[in-house]
Structures are given as C-alpha cells and as structure tokens.
Amino acid sequence: MHWADVMAERLGRRGPRHIVATGITPSGEFHIGHIREILTGDMIVRAAKHAGLEAELVFVVDNADPLRKVYPFLDESYSQLIGHQLGAIPAPDAEGKPDWNRFEQDGWTYGDHFLAPFLDALAQLGVRPRLLPNLQAYRSGQFASAAKYACDNPDEIREIIERVSGRELPAGWFPWQPLDAKGNLDGVKVTGYDYPLVHFVDAEGTRGSSDITKGDGKLPWRLDWPAKWGINAITCEPFGKDHGAAGGSYATGKELSVLFGHEPPEPLTYEWISLRGQGAMSSSAGNTVGPVEALQLVPPEILRFLVANTKPKKAIEFDTGMGLVKLADEFERSSGRDFESELKDEGLSRRQRVQVEDVQAAVRLSSVVDGSTTHATSSTFRHLALLAQVKHGDEEVLSAITTEDGDAKDVLLDRLRRMRTWIASSHFPDELRVVLLDEPSPDALNALSPTQQPLVAALKEALLHVTWDEQGITDAMKSVAGLDGVGMRDVYRAAYASLMGLEKGPRLAPILANCKKVEILGLLEKSANHVLQ
Numbered sequence: 001m002h003w004a005d006v007m008a009e010r011l012g013r014r015g016p017r018h019i020v021a022t023g024i025t026p027s028g029e030f031h032i033g034h035i036r037e038i039l040t041g042d043m044i045v046r047a048a049k050h051a052g053l054e055a056e057l058v059f060v061v062d063n064a065d066p067l068r069k070v071y072p073f074l075d076e077s078y079s080q081l082i083g084h085q086l087g088a089i090p091a092p093d094a095e096g097k098p099d100w101n102r103f104e105q106d107g108w109t110y111g112d113h114f115l116a117p118f119l120d121a122l123a124q125l126g127v128r129p130r131l132l133p134n135l136q137a138y139r140s141g142q143f144a145s146a147a148k149y150a151c152d153n154p155d156e157i158r159e160i161i162e163r164v165s166g167r168e169l170p171a172g173w174f175p176w177q178p179l180d181a182k183g184n185l186d187g188v189k190v191t192g193y194d195y196p197l198v199h200f201v202d203a204e205g206t207r208g209s210s211d212i213t214k215g216d217g218k219l220p221w222r223l224d225w226p227a228k229w230g231i232n233a234i235t236c237e238p239f240g241k242d243h244g245a246a247g248g249s250y251a252t253g254k255e256l257s258v259l260f261g262h263e264p265p266e267p268l269t270y271e272w273i274s275l276r277g278q279g280a281m282s283s284s285a286g287n288t289v290g291p292v293e294a295l296q297l298v299p300p301e302i303l304r305f306l307v308a309n310t311k312p313k314k315a316i317e318f319d320t321g322m323g324l325v326k327l328a329d330e331f332e333r334s335s336g337r338d339f340e341s342e343l344k345d346e347g348l349s350r351r352q353r354v355q356v357e358d359v360q361a362a363v364r365l366s367s368v369v370d371g372s373t374t375h376a377t378s379s380t381f382r383h384l385a386l387l388a389q390v391k392h393g394d395e396e397v398l399s400a401i402t403t404e405d406g407d408a409k410d411v412l413l414d415r416l417r418r419m420r421t422w423i424a425s426s427h428f429p430d431e432l433r434v435v436l437l438d439e440p441s442p443d444a445l446n447a448l449s450p451t452q453q454p455l456v457a458a459l460k461e462a463l464l465h466v467t468w469d470e471q472g473i474t475d476a477m478k479s480v481a482g483l484d485g486v487g488m489r490d491v492y493r494a495a496y497a498s499l500m501g502l503e504k505g506p507r508l509a510p511i512l513a514n515c516k517k518v519e520i521l522g523l524l525e526k527s528a529n530h531v532l533q
Contacts, residue, residue, distance in 0.1 A: 003359035004047035018235040023060035026111040030118035033273040039307040040238040059129035063087030063111035083186030087109040087135035121291035125300045126368035138215030146227035147212040150175035165247045178210030178217040226253035230262030244269035269310035276319035297422040305331045309362040320427035328381035389434040440499030440527040455494035460524035469512045498527035
C-alpha cells in the first residue's frame with residue numbers, strides 16, 4: 001500500500017472523522033522543505049477520503065511564536081522587536097524595515113507577509129487548508145483550559161518533560177511565558193501565580209501580571225503543541241524527524257495531551273528536503289528555494305509527485321538542475337502508464353504488484369484536483385528544453401512534437417512557459433544549455449588542431465545530402481570519422497567549435513535535427529572559409 005493509504009487505514013481504525021494538521025512558524029520565506037509537510041498532510045486527507053472517511057486539512061499558523069533574531073533579510077531596526085510575537089509586529093517593507101504605516105492602517109503583520117505567498121503557492125498545488133492562526137486562538141481564550149491545568153500543576157508538567165526528554169529544566173521554569181508591558185516574551189521571569197494571573201518581573205525590573213485566559217503570553221512549545229491537538233480536535237499530524245526523535249516534543253506531547261484531555265494524534269515522521277550540494281534548507285540562512293520560485297520552473301503536478309512518490313522517512317534532495325529533468329521525465333513516464341493493464345498480469349510477483357500500485361497511487365495523488373486525470377505529454381523535459389532553445393515561438397515547438405489533443409496541448413504550453421523561465425534562470429544545467437552561433441568564433445576555430453580544422457568543411461559536405469533527422473546526422477558524422485586518422489572525438493570537437501564556439505557541449509544530433517538545415521550548413525560553410533584563410 002502507498003504510505004498515504006497506510007495512514008488512512010490507521011485512521012479508519014480510530015474513527016470515521018478526522019482532522020489532519022500541519023503547522024509552521026512564519027518567521028521567514030517558506031521553502032520547498034515546508035511543502036513536504038503540508039503536501040504530506042494533504043495526501044493523507046485525500047487517501048482518507050478515498051477510503052470513505054471524513055477528513056479535513058488544517059494549517060496552524062504559529063504566529064504566537066516570537067521573532068528570535070534579526071535575520072539577514074531584515075533591517076537592524078528589527079532588533080527592537082526581538083521576542084515580540086510574529087502576529088503582533090509589522091511586516092518588513094522593500095528595504096527590510098518594519099512597515100509601521102501598513103501595520104497600523106491594515107493590520108498587516110510580519111506573519112501575514114510571509115504566509116501570503118505560501119498560500120498562493122499552495123493553491124496552485126491544489127491545497128487549500130483551513131487556517132488556524134495561533135495568536136488569535138490565545139487571545140480568544142482557547143488555550144485557557146490547558147494553560148490553567150499546566151499552571152495549576154507545574155511540578156507534574158516538569159516531571160513529564162524532564163523524564164521523557166532526559167534534560168533538566170532551569171530552576172525558574174514555569175509552564176507559561178508571560179508577555180511584558182511592551183509585548184515581549186524574552187527576559188521575563190515568573191514570580192508567582194494566582195489564577196488567572198501569572199505574576200512576573202521583566203528584563204528592566206518592572207513588575208506585572210499576565211492573564212492566561214486572555215492570551216497575555218503563551219505556553220512553551222512542548223506544551224503549546226499538545227494543547228493545540230485538543231483545541232483543534234487533531235487526529236493526525238505529520239512532522240519532521242527532530243520532533244519525532246526519542247525524547248522529542250512528540251514523545252512529551254503524547255503524555256501532556258492526555259493530561260489536557262485529548263488523545264494524541266496519529267503521527268507520521270518525515271525526513272528533510274535539502275538542496276543538492278547545499279544541505280538542509282533554512283529560511284534564516286537564506287539557503288532556500290521557495291515554492292513560488294519552484295512553481296515557475298515546473299508544473300505543480302511534478303512537485304506533488306516528488307512528495308507522493310517518496311516514502312516519508314526517505315530524505316529528498318531537491319536538485320533544480322539535472323535532477324529536475326530526471327524527476328519530470330519520471331513523472332511523464334509514470335503518468336503515461338496503463339496501470340490497470342499492468343495489474344492484470346497474473347505473472348507479477350507480490351513485490352512487483354506493490355511497486356506498480358505505489359506508483360499508481362503516487363500519480364493519483366499528484367493531480368492538482370483530487371480525482372482528476374493527470375495528463376502526460378509526448379515530450380520529455382529534456383527534449384522540451386532543447387526545443388524551447390532552438391525553435392522560434394510556441395507554434396514552432398508544438399509543430400515539432402507529436403500532435404496532441406486539446407487538453408494535452410494546454411498542458412504542453414504550460415510546461416513550455418515554465419521551461420522558458422527555467423532556461424533563463426541560474427538553475428538551468430549547463431549540459432542542457434544550447435548556444436548556437438550566428439557567426440563563426442575565430443578563437444574556437446583557431447584552437448582546433450591541424451587534424452581537426454579540415455573536418456569543418458568535411459562535416460558540411462557530409463551533412464549536405466543526408467536526411468535531416470537525428471539518425472541521418474549521426475550517420476553523417478560517423479562517415480567523417482571514417483577518414484584516415486580521425487576519430488569521433490575530433491569530429492565532435494570540430495562541430496562544437498564551428499556551431500557553438502565550445503570545446504564540448506550537449507548531444508549534437510538531436511539539436512541539429514531540430515534546427516533549420518540551411519542555417520546549420522551556412523554556419524559550417526562560414527566556419528570552413530575562416531579555417532582556410
């Protein structure tokens with residue numbers, strides 16, 4: 001069974017109605033790593049509905065969390081707001097400074113600023129969760145019951161956290177973080193508790209009181225998380241491997257959740273998504289590819305397929321170069337398979353049948369609209385990248401590809417639009433980049449050896465009368481290599497120098513086959529004339 005179907009089966013044993021939660025702190029730009037969490041939740045919801053259950057996806061916006069530091073994308077003036085809640089401070093303007101005017105006029109917060117583009121990307125991916133802003137939940141008193149239990153029983157809470165996590169809490173630790181008079185969570189020391197007030201002294205020595213029923217503060221993370229499970233009736237939540245480690249926040253959360261009167265949700269631990277060659281993504285370090293940026297390069301179905309076709313406990317290395325080509329081509333191949341016919345084969349082993357069913361489910365879960373058919377095109381990503389570079393305009397590209405029906409043509413044009421963005425970006429791999437010359441490159445031709453220079457004219461003659469397709473061009477090049485003392489390496493060296501001004505490059509035959517013969521022969525003739533001078 002596909003991993004999402006396995007989770008749906010587990011939820012079915014628990015009951016007929018489910019709320020699947022994801023939650024992220026909007027401290028900076030959301031990235032592809034965050035996409036894994038919310039797509040994992042979305043796919044569990046889809047699988048649960050497919051199994052006949054009622055299921056809903058919710059997204060807890062952790063905007064009650066504080067700003068922890070001045071990140072590289074922020075102006076130093078944000079140092080005055082460190083410790084303030086993300087849903088209670090202004091968003092950065094174009095210069096990274098707090099936009100107080102918009103905050104005061106429209107209430108546009110720091111959390112809103114980073115959440116909005118992420119929600120736009122999720123909509124493109126077919127994910128529209130119900131939002132649960134955490135700061136508003138605190139202010140409306142939804143955390144009051146859990147907060148009262150924790151504050152009434154601090155020793156019991158401390159014992160669970162220390163025993164399960166294996167670490168000792170500070171001497172002055174208390175299960176409530178008060179906000180000082182300026183709205184700061186940092187540097188505040190609890191001095192006493194009389195329900196509903198937690199008394200404190202702030203970093204400047206000023207005394208005050210925090211009303212837990214009005215959200216004048218928040219629960220520490222290890223209590224905040226299990227409290228949210230009960231408040232929002234969560235029955236399932238995927239989360240990163242750090243939370244699922246022994247002694248991690250899920251382990252303590254399970255026991256605390258029961259104290260708060262709620263059964264802990266079914267867990268699903270997932271591995272990180274990292275950037276190839278750069279390690280784990282980090283918004284604060286600027287080591288990210290955002291979902292909006294990624295969706296400019298590839299269709300949403302392919303990003304969904306990346307998550308759907310990978311087991312949650314397997315790490316994903318996101319590669320915006322050749323890895324993206326391989327991923328897209330795997331998606332196209334999978335989308336074009338006739339799974340029903342494959343599964344009718346009685347000769348399949350159990351393992352083979354499971355593999356087919358897993359890919360079938362991954363393709364189903366990749367569609368943006370649940371239940372719709374994912375269209376495959378007759379062009380691989382690699383071939384489309386070539387055509388987008390050597391053809392002039394969309395119509396020339398389409399004419400070079402097998403005729404598609406109307407819907408597939410729309411899909412292909414969407415692929416092509418994103419492909420052009422990818423080609424223009426720094427992510428496009430050099431090994432696929434096609435740069436055909438308009439005029440010969442004297443430097444490249446002069447760098448050819450005495451053996452290689454005569455091959456330019458020989459290439460032009462060999463290509464003059466061949467059928468202008470990939471096989472005909474390949475045969476012509478091989479015929480030139482048949483000359484005395486000449487190898488294919490010399491032929492390609494002469495061809496790259498004449499046509500691209502390079503020593504080496506992408507495969508030539510498929511490139512030339514999609515170019516106009518007269519233009520290629522003309523460039524070879526000019527190059528041959530230069531060699532003779």
